[in-house]
Amino acid sequence: MDQIEYRFRLNYSKHSFIRFTSILDIQKIWERSFRRAGIKLSYSKGFHPQAKIQQASPLPLGFCGDDEVLDIWVEEIQGNTIETDQINSFLPSGLEIHQITPIDLSMPSLQQFIESSDYSISIIDPAALIPLSSLIDDVNMAEQILFMKHNGKKYDLKPLIQSICFNVEEGSSLLVSFSGASGRPDHLLQYFNLDPSQFIITRKKIHFTDHG
Amino acid sequence: MIKKYATPQEITTFLDKTLFNIKKPGRYVGGEFNQIIKDWNSIPVKIALAFPDVYEIGFSNLGLNILYEEINRESNFLAERCFSVWNDMEQSMRASGIPLYSLESKHPVSEFNVLGISLPYETLYTNTLNLLDLSGIPIYREQREETDPLVIAGGHATFNPAPMSAFMDAFVIGDGETIFVKILQIVSEKLSREKTLEKISALESVYVPSFYDPRTYFLSPENSRNPIKKNIVEQLPPAPEKPLVPNIETTHNRIAVEVMRGCSHGCRFCQAGFITRPVRERPLNEILTFLHNAIYQTGYDEISLLSLSISDYSAIQELVSRISSAYKSLNINLSLPSLRIESFSDELMQEIDQRKGNFTLAPESASETMRRSINKPISEDALLETTSFIFQKGWTSIKLYFLIGLPGETMDDVQHIVDLCKKVKAVGKKWVGGRARIAVSINTFIPKCHTPFQWAAMDSVENVAQKHRILREGLQKTGIRLSYPSIDTSLLEGWLSRADEAVSEVIYTAWEKGACFDAWQDNMDLNRWKEAFEEKGIDPFSYSHRLRSQDENLPWDFIDTGVSKTYLKEEYQKSMDGLLTSDCRFNCHACGIQSAYHILCRDLVGEQNGSN
Numbered sequence: 001m002d003q004i005e006y007r008f009r010l011n012y013s014k015h016s017f018i019r020f021t022s023i024l025d026i027q028k029i030w031e032r033s034f035r036r037a038g039i040k041l042s043y044s045k046g047f048h049p050q051a052k053i054q055q056a057s058p059l060p061l062g063f064c065g066d067d068e069v070l071d072i073w074v075e076e077i078q079g080n081t082i083e084t085d086q087i088n089s090f091l092p093s094g095l096e097i098h099q100i101t102p103i104d105l106s107m108p109s110l111q112q113f114i115e116s117s118d119y120s121i122s123i124i125d126p127a128a129l130i131p132l133s134s135l136i137d138d139v140n141m142a143e144q145i146l147f148m149k150h151n152g153k154k155y156d157l158k159p160l161i162q163s164i165c166f167n168v169e170e171g172s173s174l175l176v177s178f179s180g181a182s183g184r185p186d187h188l189l190q191y192f193n194l195d196p197s198q199f200i201i202t203r204k205k206i207h208f209t210d211h212g
Numbered sequence: 213m214i215k216k217y218a219t220p221q222e223i224t225t226f227l228d229k230t231l232f233n234i235k236k237p238g239r240y241v242g243g244e245f246n247q248i249i250k251d252w253n254s255i256p257v258k259i260a261l262a263f264p265d266v267y268e269i270g271f272s273n274l275g276l277n278i279l280y281e282e283i284n285r286e287s288n289f290l291a292e293r294c295f296s297v298w299n300d301m302e303q304s305m306r307a308s309g310i311p312l313y314s315l316e317s318k319h320p321v322s323e324f325n326v327l328g329i330s331l332p333y334e335t336l337y338t339n340t341l342n343l344l345d346l347s348g349i350p351i352y353r354e355q356r357e358e359t360d361p362l363v364i365a366g367g368h369a370t371f372n373p374a375p376m377s378a379f380m381d382a383f384v385i386g387d388g389e390t391i392f393v394k395i396l397q398i399v400s401e402k403l404s405r406e407k408t409l410e411k412i413s414a415l416e417s418v419y420v421p422s423f424y425d426p427r428t429y430f431l432s433p434e435n436s437r438n439p440i441k442k443n444i445v446e447q448l449p450p451a452p453e454k455p456l457v458p459n460i461e462t463t464h465n466r467i468a469v470e471v472m473r474g475c476s477h478g479c480r481f482c483q484a485g486f487i488t489r490p491v492r493e494r495p496l497n498e499i500l501t502f503l504h505n506a507i508y509q510t511g512y513d514e515i516s517l518l519s520l521s522i523s524d525y526s527a528i529q530e531l532v533s534r535i536s537s538a539y540k541s542l543n544i545n546l547s548l549p550s551l552r553i554e555s556f557s558d559e560l561m562q563e564i565d566q567r568k569g570n571f572t573l574a575p576e577s578a579s580e581t582m583r584r585s586i587n588k589p590i591s592e593d594a595l596l597e598t599t600s601f602i603f604q605k606g607w608t609s610i611k612l613y614f615l616i617g618l619p620g621e622t623m624d625d626v627q628h629i630v631d632l633c634k635k636v637k638a639v640g641k642k643w644v645g646g647r648a649r650i651a652v653s654i655n656t657f658i659p660k661c662h663t664p665f666q667w668a669a670m671d672s673v674e675n676v677a678q679k680h681r682i683l684r685e686g687l688q689k690t691g692i693r694l695s696y697p698s699i700d701t702s703l704l705e706g707w708l709s710r711a712d713e714a715v716s717e718v719i720y721t722a723w724e725k726g727a728c729f730d731a732w733q734d735n736m737d738l739n740r741w742k743e744a745f746e747e748k749g750i751d752p753f754s755y756s757h758r759l760r761s762q763d764e765n766l767p768w769d770f771i772d773t774g775v776s777k778t779y780l781k782e783e784y785q786k787s788m789d790g791l792l793t794s795d796c797r798f799n800c801h802a803c804g805i806q807s808a809y810h811i812l813c814r815d816l817v818g819e820q821n822g823s824n
Binding site for chain 2: 016017018020021022024025028029031032033034035036038040043049051061062090091092093094124125186195196197198200
């Protein structure tokens with residue numbers, strides 16, 4: 001007989017030094033955290049069963065996230081709900097769940113519904129004279145922003161940028177919106193000869209189409 | 213220039229601005245689940261626990277984790293951790309003048325009262341010097357000032373403290389539990405450095421080199437001890453209640469529970485077997501309670517039972533089967549270290565997970581003469597029967613460990629290894645066909661202090677090269693995977709493991725020449741060491757390749773492991789005569805440990821100890 005399964009969507013933040021933990025390691029951290037919290041995840045079938053955890057969009061190493069999204073499949077849950085407090089005390093420092101919503105098992109995977117991603121780019125050392133306003137001008141004036149990735153493939157960032165502006169809520173920081181999930185703020189900085197290590201890059205929000 | 217001090221805020225800002233460009237940045241940030249952070253300002257005595265290799269390796273050191281929890285349990289003490297940093301991070305730290313810091317509170321190591329360094333093997337010596345330098349702490353103990361931390365080393369390599377004695381303020385010999393807390397109690401008295409060391413030297417099992425004349429080991433002050441008797445805990449203290457859980461992949465990424473300490477087999481090459489006597493078992497119920505707790509404290513999906521010889525555990529069958537029945541349904545796997553070949557049983561094999569790939573066996577030698585010489589008498593028939601059993605049970609991959617370069621070994625003995633491996637491959641082929649994988653790992657024998665072979669000479673470089681050739685040529689085109697350490701790696705270990713005080717300066721010179729991460733084969737450059745020995749006018753081969761007279765005073769003679777020198781001599785003689793010594797569990801051979809510690813070994817295991 002097939003095991004009864006439940007699916008939940010988690011909105012969480014990733015801040016501080018845990019941003020230097022890679023996506024594969026974060027996957028492991030989630031598995032362990034749920035086990036600590038006594039939540040029994042579902043596993044895939046087969047010779048090497050894997051915990052059923054699905055990130056909407058992997059956050060690159062070194063990036064913070066204010067509102068990341070994760071789906072989990074669970075067996076044996078009491079009362080059909082999970083409270084955030086049930087898990088938060090079992091997370092390593094830097095990770096915090098803000099919301100847990102039960103969702104339908106038949107919902108398609110999140111990845112294909114990402115419409116856009118908002119990032120903030122903040123200067124770590126406010127005393128450093130980094131010309132953010134000229135970056136806005138440079139981006140707006142550029143026809144193409146061709147960036148070569150580690151694998152040698154080039155991609156054009158320009159058509160992915162929906163908007164770039166100063167962040168009115170925080171000084172010394174920019175807000176950039178990319179369509180989809182593939183545009184990377186660190187690539188943008190590098191293209192304009194700025195060292196990404198001098199900034200804290202935070203994905204503020206992932207926007208999904210209505211289906212997601 | 214490394215600053216001695218920096219504020220945690222300065223260090224945090226440095227990390228924020230640096231780690232984006234550093235490989236494996238998760239090594240340098242801490243923040244793991246179950247990390248303990250105490251209020252820095254309200255705790256009077258602070259110790260930084262260091263493992264002088266990268267985070268992934270150091271994190272997995274069980275001793276460090278035991279001490280971390282034991283010390284932090286005390287309200288007046290605080291323990292935080294630090295590790296060596298890889299080259300890219302070191303360059304950035306030195307360029308910015310940032311000193312080595314603790315992962316928990318990001319305080320510089322130099323601000324702790326004590327720096328405790330784990331030294332399980334000799335190839336960490338240069339890393340240790342680098343760690344001190346990166347902390348802004350003078351490398352030579354004599355140059356340290358009142359405000360510098362006391363630098364104290366422990367671990368298996370410190371059973372010969374001589375080569376590191378110029379750098380360490382003190383050594384803890386033997387089990388680390390209980391003794392570090394005693395040291396910190398003395399430190400909490402806030403006496404002068406000299407007075408503190410004097411009081412520490414009065415503790416049994418602590419060696420303070422500044423109070424000893426290295427040529428004679430004459431005592432000063434009066435309350436120092438000679439010999440230094442290793443520390444033993446008769447009952448294994450409780451395993452850590454809240455083991456740390458790393459945020460990144462580490463060498464041993466699982467729950468580790470020490471099931472047993474010590475080994476009763478007396479394999480003559482094995483230093484761990486002699487220096488960790490007597491055998492102490494952890495009671496079965498204690499292990500099961502620990503595991504039940506640890507799984508929910510850590511969330512790990514794998515359990516590892518640690519012991520030098522796991523199948524000797526009195527209740528191994530019951531332990532494995534109870535773990536298996538309790539946790540298999542939770543997708544939690546059990547892994548065991550290599551099993552002794554004579555210990556296999558059908559029941560035991562049923563419980564072990566097959567998905568983990570390799571099955572590891574350590575016959576060590578393949579000829580009858582060598583088996584008798586090293587006192588590990590496993591017959592060829594027994595080995596082949598066991599491998600057949602393993603393949604029948606569904607494993608497809610077996611890893612075999614052998615030693616070469618043993619005293620008295622001939623080229624024929626090495627050829628026996630080749631022949632035996634081929635036979636194992638044939639057995640595999642019979643049961644699982646082309647899927648059978650055999651990996652053969654060859655280690656070069658390095659005589660170690662406090663073993664019956666402590667007087668023996670290492671095999672010559674030419675002989676070892678010839679033996680490598682025999683193995684390479686013999687196993688080529690067989691599909692058997694062969695690996696062995698470089699001759700350089702073995703030489704360095706041989707030069708350092710039985711070295712004396714004079715080698716301190718060589719270690720320093722080698723480090724100045726850039727030697728670091730010597731345990732990393734790709735990183736080790738023996739030329740630096742050769743030059744360093746030459747500059748100091750010392751022949752390194754006199755430590756590794758010289759047959760010592762049994763009357764010779766050895767640099768580690770003042771360390772008392774409880775096993776008498778007379779016993780070691782008898783065992784050495786028996787090795788040369790091809791005589792075996794049986795498992796001392798069943799027949800005491802009077803090695804000396806019982807009288808040295810006024811104990812009965814049989815009380816520490818089995819029913820008497822509640823282990824079954």
